Amino acid sequence: MVLSLGAVQFQAFVQIWLFARPVVQLTGTRFLADTMRDAVLDVKLLPPGERDARLHALQQGLPIRLDWSTAQPWTDSARGNAAVVPRLAATLREVLGRDATHVHVTMPPRSLSPSSPSRMEILPHSIVDQMGAGPVEGGEPDILVPVNLRIAVQMVDGSWVSSSSAGLDDTLFNETLPITLFIGGGAIIVLMSTLMARRIVAPLERLIVAAEAIGTSRELVTVGVEGLGEFAAVAHAFEDMQERLIRFVGDRTQMLAAISHDLRSSLTRLKIATEGALPDNLCADDRGAILAEIIDMEAMLELTLSFATGEAMAVPSRPIDVAALLISLIDNAVDTGKRCDYEGPNHCETIGHPISLKRAFSNLIDNAVKYGAAAHVSLEGDASTLRVAIADEGPGIPPELVEEAFKPFRRLDLARSEIVRGSGLGMTIARDAVQSHGGIIWMQNGADQRFTVIVELPRR
Numbered sequence: 001m002v003l004s005l006g007a008v009q010f011q012a013f014v015q016i017w018l019f020a021r022p023v024v025q026l027t028g029t030r031f032l033a034d035t036m037r038d039a040v041l042d043v044k045l046l047p048p049g050e051r052d053a054r055l056h057a058l059q060q061g062l063p064i065r066l067d068w069s070t071a072q073p074w075t076d077s078a079r080g081n082a083a084v085v086p087r088l089a090a091t092l093r094e095v096l097g098r099d100a101t102h103v104h105v106t107m108p109p110r111s112l113s114p115s116s117p118s119r120m121e122i123l124p125h126s127i128v129d130q131m132g133a134g135p136v137e138g139g140e141p142d143i144l145v146p147v148n149l150r151i152a153v154q155m156v157d158g159s160w161v162s163s164s165s166a167g168l169d170d171t172l173f174n175e176t177l178p179i180t181l182f183i184g185g186g187a188i189i190v191l192m193s194t195l196m197a198r199r200i201v202a203p204l205e206r207l208i209v210a211a212e213a214i215g216t217s218r219e220l221v222t223v224g225v226e227g228l229g230e231f232a233a234v235a236h237a238f239e240d241m242q243e244r245l246i247r248f249v250g251d252r253t254q255m256l257a258a259i260s261h262d263l264r265s266s267l268t269r270l271k272i273a274t275e276g277a278l279p280d281n282l283c284a285d286d287r288g289a290i291l292a293e294i295i296d297m298e299a300m301l302e303l304t305l306s307f308a309t310g311e312a313m314a315v316p317s318r319p320i321d322v323a324a325l326l327i328s329l330i331d332n333a334v335d336t337g338k339r340c341d342y343e344g345p346n347h348c349e350t351i352g353h354p355i356s357l358k359r360a361f362s363n364l365i366d367n368a369v370k371y372g373a374a375a376h377v378s379l380e381g382d383a384s385t386l387r388v389a390i391a392d393e394g395p396g397i398p399p400e401l402v403e404e405a406f407k408p409f410r411r412l413d414l415a416r417s418e419i420v421r422g423s424g425l426g427m428t429i430a431r432d433a434v435q436s437h438g439g440i441i442w443m444q445n446g447a448d449q450r451f452t453v454i455v456e457l458p459r460r
Helices: 002-019 029-043 048-058 084-099 126-131 170-214 229-277 284-309 322-335 354-372 399-405 426-436
Strands: 026-028 064-069 100-106 110-113 116-118 144-146 150-155 160-165 318-321 340-343 349-352 375-381 385-392 440-445 451-458
Touching (some): 002 170, 029 048, 029 084, 029 144, 029 160, 048 064, 084 100, 084 150, 170 229, 229 284, 318 322, 318 354, 322 385, 349 354, 349 451, 354 385, 354 426, 354 451, 426 440, 426 451
Antiparallel strands (some): 026 144, 064 160, 110 116, 150 160, 318 349, 375 385, 385 451, 440 451
């Protein structure tokens, strides 16, 4: 749209450039000479303060403008037609006589553009040679000159009387007309295009904000159709899509809850049977192995259900002191004999879901202790972001396997200890919780032989 409007504007500019014709107004040499003589004689005896007003009164009904000044009104040299300018200057000197010390005449070019002048020209050129440079004689036909020709006469007291075109400066007008029209039309195009673009983009920005909110909320995000215009249908489709997704997740959650209830009941019965109803000849090691498997199945069931249902997201967002949360988790780990430490402020708040963040950081700290022998937790925060780093002393994960570590039910046994039991959901749950808060999580192998998991959360 903008390109087409610009092309139309350029075509109009070319038309003005090529086909416009200036109006050339002419007047007589004797008329200019007599008018300047009368003006000089009228004001030379007046006080300086009254001269300009007197000249403005004299110019009524004339095609020229008369002005008085203490300094020369312009200094450009004579240009244009070389025959007309000298003859007019000579005529002025003759009629003014001793009343003028200097006579300055210039003929500004008339043009449609700085590079395309339209000027007076006398044809054939042989006439110019016959005109000479003397004053116009009494019996000689008058010479016509452009009315925008400028004359400056210095009087005996050093002040100046000047004449110029009484109307709009034709030279300036003709030079700037195409450019002015082009720039003015372009400004209108820019203004209208900007307003139209903002009208189009504003609804899209609302849709973008809503789309980002969907990624950080399990609740229905309403877009609203006020002011959306043609995008109202898109907003309705957006909300319908969310409702279908929420229904799908709800149905799946109910199904998993029912399955979980049945599995928990079965596992409970197995545990009771293992503890008291197994044969007496079963050794203690076998009994312990069976109980350990049942406990692992219960833990995996809990983690799987938590990951699939997103139960923590049912809790409304509220201010959370992340520093206090980390300190509490570290203290609990130390009380159970684990090597953990914390470095950072005592208080650092953000807005979020406390249960999901607690589960995420708990999983990361447990992984650091299980696979890296220790968890070194640090917290930094500024006005917009807080950053949590959890480093361990383990062998780390190769860069090409980092993304695999975040996939559900994946355990990188080659990079970690093979004897540590787990479900393979800890990192998946942690990333889901962090991303639902609009944050990011990544891993890096440090130069100090420390493997570090870094979490950044917005403070909003």
